[in-house]
Amino acid sequence: MATKRDFLSLDDLPEVEFRALLARAIELKDMRSRGEVCQPLLGQTLAMIFEKASTRTRVSFEVGMFELGGHAVYLAGQGSQIGRGEPIADTARVLSGYCSGILIRTFGQERLEELAKWATVPVLNGLTDMFHPCQILADLQTVLELRGTIDGLRYCWIGDGNNMAHSWIKAAAILGLDLALACPDGYKPNESVVLAAQSRMRDSGRGSLKIVDEPAEAVSTSDVISTDVWASMGQEDEAAARRKAFAHYCLDSSLLMQANSGAHVLHCLPAHRGEEITAEVLEGEQSAVFRQAQNRLHAQKAVLEAFLGANV
Numbered sequence: 001m002a003t004k005r006d007f008l009s010l011d012d013l014p015e016v017e018f019r020a021l022l023a024r025a026i027e028l029k030d031m032r033s034r035g036e037v038c039q040p041l042l043g044q045t046l047a048m049i050f051e052k053a054s055t056r057t058r059v060s061f062e063v064g065m066f067e068l069g070g071h072a073v074y075l076a077g078q079g080s081q082i083g084r085g086e087p088i089a090d091t092a093r094v095l096s097g098y099c100s101g102i103l104i105r106t107f108g109q110e111r112l113e114e115l116a117k118w119a120t121v122p123v124l125n126g127l128t129d130m131f132h133p134c135q136i137l138a139d140l141q142t143v144l145e146l147r148g149t150i151d152g153l154r155y156c157w158i159g160d161g162n163n164m165a166h167s168w169i170k171a172a173a174i175l176g177l178d179l180a181l182a183c184p185d186g187y188k189p190n191e192s193v194v195l196a197a198q199s200r201m202r203d204s205g206r207g208s209l210k211i212v213d214e215p216a217e218a219v220s221t222s223d224v225i226s227t228d229v230w231a232s233m234g235q236e237d238e239a240a241a242r243r244k245a246f247a248h249y250c251l252d253s254s255l256l257m258q259a260n261s262g263a264h265v266l267h268c269l270p271a272h273r274g275e276e277i278t279a280e281v282l283e284g285e286q287s288a289v290f291r292q293a294q295n296r297l298h299a300q301k302a303v304l305e306a307f308l309g310a311n312v
């Protein structure tokens with residue numbers, strides 16, 4: 001059996017493979033639309049542990065496994081022994097005997113890393129407090145479809161310096177993209193993520209990272225604008241304080257007008273209309289949000305092929 005390969009953050013995808021995976025996601029989408037069957041994961045099973053809620057991630061991976069010829073088993077924190085405190089190291093060793101891979105959505109990145117340390121099958125990050133790498137693949141697939149390239153564009157992020165922002169920063173460093181983020185004080189992205197990206201950009205001589213306070217400054221001359229909820233899962237108690245801190249970080253039509261003409265709006269969903277984004281922008285002509293959400297299926301199938309397929 002080949003050495004197992006985990007997908008814990010975008011750092012696990014070298015640039016060439018990252019780009020190939022985006023192209024493969026589009027290819028899988030085209031094949032599906034032609035009714036072509038592609039089942040490289042026949043007989044394989046993915047365990048999917050969710051310690052937080054999910055609609056898109058759960059369904060795209062479960063349908064993805066089915067369409068690739070495999071099967072998925074869903075385990076909620078509550079309702080399995082995980083929620084009753086069974087150590088993740090024990091769960092990892094047990095599931096490794098039944099399944100070909102384990103997807104987990106959890107809180108700290110260290111919990112994902114602990115699972116990966118003990119599992120003998122590939123472990124996939126279905127979102128942690130720190131990163132959401134699978135989402136970024138669907139986001140960039142969407143840009144590639146709409147613009148024909150992901151290069152030479154200006155990307156921006158408005159709002160919380162959260163798991164999605166961190167994943168955009170990693171993607172920019174790996175792919176050499178120009179990214180500006182506008183986040184309020186106290187909610188800027190993690191410093192170690194920023195420093196690592198800046199160092200990689202310096203070494204490669206490609207990509208740029210700008211972190212500013214004002215949304216208008218980040219949006220100005222952008223081609224792709226992303227935002228996300230102000231209070232992520234696990235931060236529900238902070239929602240009121242965050243609503244105050246983020247009050248002028250709403251992506252509305254006057255902010256959007258400051259971007260390049262034809263700029264695309266992305267949001268990983270779920271969205272809070274009237275908070276981080278207005279209904280007008282979310283439902284407007286420049287929004288690619290539902291294409292982006294639907295692309296999760298194709299991007300996640302490409303992830304499954306890349307990380308589980310190698311283990312066949």
Ligand code: CP
Pocket residue numbers: 053054055056057058127135268269270
């Ligand atoms: N964007 C995303 O991960 O959605 P879910 O929380 O529904 O999985």
Ligand code: NVA
Pocket residue numbers: 127128132162163164228229231232233268269270
């Ligand atoms: N930042 C959000 C993303 C949800 C897909 C969260 O972690 O809740």
